[in-house]
């Protein structure tokens with residue numbers, strides 16, 4: 001880039017609680033800097049995945065380069081990263097922070113600080129970033145910039161006058177944001193002359209280009225055609241094509257210290273490249289790799305099985321490709337007696353699980369069945385072995401189990417004061433232990449330690465509904481604690497169905513077992529035979545329901561003119577069955593495997 | 606779709622060259638009024654076209670004489686065939702006389718309110734051997750719901766007259782699962798049907814068909830358990846009274862099974878003439894278009910009437926044969942019909958008491974006949 005030095009580069013990300021307007025602010029920045037023409041412009045343009053647009057949320061962090069000529073007359077290169085706000089994707093935020101020197105902290109001026117605002121601020125402070133506080137949505141009548149401005153300043157230890165007030169929607173104040181970026185965020189401090197060190201912060205599998213790596217150049221530079229070397233994996237990577245995102249992929253001749261861009265690696269096989277790895281030059285290697293990323297720990301696990309068993313190899317291939325674009329996804333082969341061959345996958349949360357499943361189905365044209373999600377347990381057996389358990393089926397038998405531990409999270413709930421009671425009640429019901437409570441601006445921050453398994457169920461929905469939508473939630477793993485847990489088995493027509501088992505607290509086992517079989521009874525349609533549904537703990541039946549046998553499944557009249565129609569009816573019936581999984585003699589609809597998620601309410605009654 | 610059968614299939618497997626059919630269906634579409642549940646090809650006006658129509662039907666028979674062999678059964682269905690009056694039916698049967706076997710079964714569907722003793726005598730004299738009277742129900746409330754014109758008394762009178770006329774077989778049609786039909790209604794229908802002393806009963810579950818008045822009213826079918834109660838009750842009562850439950854919806858005294866319908870269920874080739882008529886022969890299913898005017902005009906001009914042809918490949922035909930055969934008390938003759946798609950399912954279903962194997966025959970058990978669609982789905986891949 002002509003005449004660009006590190007001094008005129010600014011790398012920053014936009015962070016905020018979900019829906020506070022990060023992507024909309026990015027829109028305005030792209031517009032003002034002319035990166036996107038009026039014709040190309042659309043709302044939340046960086047949310048380019050169909051799923052993001054449909055759900056109106058950002059799922060993937062998205063890097064883009066723009067040029068801005070500031071009031072000092074200098075043209076700056078701005079590399080911005082729009083991040084997702086949902087708690088499941090906070091890993092995306094921490095990766096993005098590692099590629100930046102500054103962060104725009106966006107806070108909705110009508111809502112103020114929320115749980116992810118806090119979480120993201122702590123992450124940004126930890127990474128030593130310059131934080132520019134921005135109150136957004138001041139166009140809203142219920143906006144209270146005065147109150148929330150003070151609170152935000154308080155939170156980051158800044159002067160309230162430094163809190164910018166904008167409307168990303170109307171564009172008001174956005175020019176000041178750009179000036180603040182240039183003035184307050186320091187330029188990158190790499191060594192242009194040192195051997196290359198480039199951090200891979202994301203990657204994607206592109207059907208035409210193969211594996212594409214997104215990098216932040218810390219020291220040195222890359223010229224198109226350079227031979228690169230990945231310091232962790234030892235892989236050689238030819239930098240056949242390099243370029244920048246603006247926001248489309250634009251090839252360039254060189255990328256220098258401080259810049260972000262992409263490298264078409266020429267790798268066809270996925271799974272080799274690792275996000276967080278450091279690239280250096282093959283013939284002039286750096287001595288030390290960059291710190292990289294902490295490993296993400298998946299929070300929930302579930303089995304993913306192809307509805308059509310023949311799709312198993314395609315599912316493996318799809319998982320490999322998708323993991324490249326989603327470093328937090330982990331998976332290993334799993335065999336279920338009921339469902340055949342599939343994969344046990346680990347996710348950052350339920351939304352993440354839902355998104356991954358949907359991406360696999362859409363982007364790779366698969367039809368999948370997901371089993372009940374569960375958390376990871378640790379078991380010490382009577383012989384002293386420590387085992388990690390990712391599925392109920394792996395849980396050792398009670399007589400060889402010494403101790404079971406389950407993951408606990410520290411939950412931060414932010415809520416208006418009149419809902420404190422409701423929140424505490426919910427947390428108690430879900431086996432939480434109170435930690436502390438303190439006021440934050442006009443709200444209360446309530447902290448509980450809770451079993452992650454309880455959060456994974458419908459905790460968030462309950463929290464929202466019991467506080468009329470006012471509560472926000474963030475959580476972080478705090479470790480494993482011993483719990484009296486048991487495995488609850490489900491038997492269909494007398495045979496245990498491994499994919500329906502769950503691990504539950506012993507005191508809740510009866511209620512959940514009962515609620516679960518009731519739920520299954522409603523979900524499983526009548527079949528040719530009566531289907532008893534039982535819940536059992538250690539072989540003892542604790543609840544039972546029955547799906548009655550079908551009594552009439554005929555088309556009474558069939559004369560000569562009717563034969564085709566009748567045949568088509570049977571064809572249609574068969575078509576409907578495709579959405580079912582055959583478990584032994586029983587046809588089980590896909591929803592049945594997710595029944596467990598919604599039985600919490602029933603369990604309380 | 607495979608090559609049409611009458612050209613001889615290349616591989617030659619299981620596609621017989623079509624021999625002339627021994628079964629003929631004739632559709633006579635005129636009705637005085639369209640009943641609330643009826644979706645058949647029916648015309649409720651223009652009765653002055655009846656002579657033209659019979660003439661056209663006779664033309665179609667002539668046109669298609671190569672397809673029609675010596676007829677073992679003839680079925681005049683409707684519509685309301687008896688609106689054609691005995692003389693037109695006699696004219697049609699005379700035209701067919703040359704190709705009608707001596708012992709042929711000749712059935713006419715008769716609406717009770719349209720026939721009296723003299724007319725039934727005339728039909729008998731014209732060669733009709735069997736009448737099927739549309740009763741549907743004997744309960745005024747139910748009849749009203751169905752928008753039926755014939756009263757219970759008219760049905761009973763028609764049965765008596767038909768008996769006196771000396772038909773080989775007299776049958777009635779009835780319906781269950783009519784919205785609003787109570788258990789008491791059903792008991793009443795069973796008692797009166799049995800008291801008639803007929804030879805044959807077709808007792809259909811009412812289907813609420815798209816486009817009918819019943820459907821437009823938003824009528825809902827009873828739930829599965831209520832419909833099953835009614836169906837089981839009908840089967841029990843009729844079999845206890847000496848009827849054989851020989852097909853899903855059909856009951857006959859020994860020796861009185863409807864031979865024409867048996868031809869459908871055993872997938873024998875048959876020809877259909879008249880508007881909306883359907884026939885299947887040699888792997889081709891032909892369906893004439895509705896519309897009396899266009900039908901008459903085409904035949905008058907010596908053209909073929911408008912029709913659609915569906916080619917049935919060997920697998921489709923085998924699946925249909927299973928589907929149809931499972932409807933029969935006698936079941937499927939696998940030596941004729943071929944194996945099911947999932948032969949292992951035969952063992953499973955046999956173990957589960959759903960079917961019985963008897964040499965090459967596969968029959969559903971009493972209980973399984975009530976869930977025959979589910980059984981068929983296990984045995985065969987019905988795939989579009």
Ligand SMILES: Nc1nc2c(ncn2[C@@H]2O[C@H](COP(=O)(O)OP(=O)(O)OP(=O)(O)O)[C@@H](O)[C@H]2O)c(=O)[nH]1
Pocket residue numbers: 016017018019020021022023024025044056057058059083084085086136137138139140166167168169170
């Ligand atoms: N009135 C008003 N609405 C805004 C403003 N900025 C954003 N919005 C609206 O707020 C909603 C969320 O905006 P996004 O930009 O998608 O929020 P986000 O922070 O990127 O959300 P996530 O990526 O899901 O965390 C959208 O409906 C926007 O139109 C603003 O300044 N004023």
Ligand SMILES: C[S@@+](CC[C@H](N)C(=O)[O-])C[C@H]1O[C@@H](n2cnc3c(N)ncnc32)[C@H](O)[C@@H]1O
Pocket residue numbers: 557642643644645682683684685686714715716738739740741778779780809810811812813814
């Ligand atoms: C082709 S119809 C014509 C017979 C004659 N016109 C009559 O109505 O009596 C023959 C039989 O089909 C039955 N049927 C007609 N519509 C039906 C429906 N929607 N559901 C079930 N059976 C039906 C009736 O029992 C009727 O008697």
Ligand code: SF4
Pocket residue numbers: 635636637638639640643644645647683684685716739
């Ligand atoms: S049910 Fe019979 S009489 Fe009634 S409209 Fe249909 S064909 Fe005509």
Ligand SMILES: [Mg+2]
Pocket residue numbers: 022023024047057058082083084085
């Ligand atoms: Mg967004």
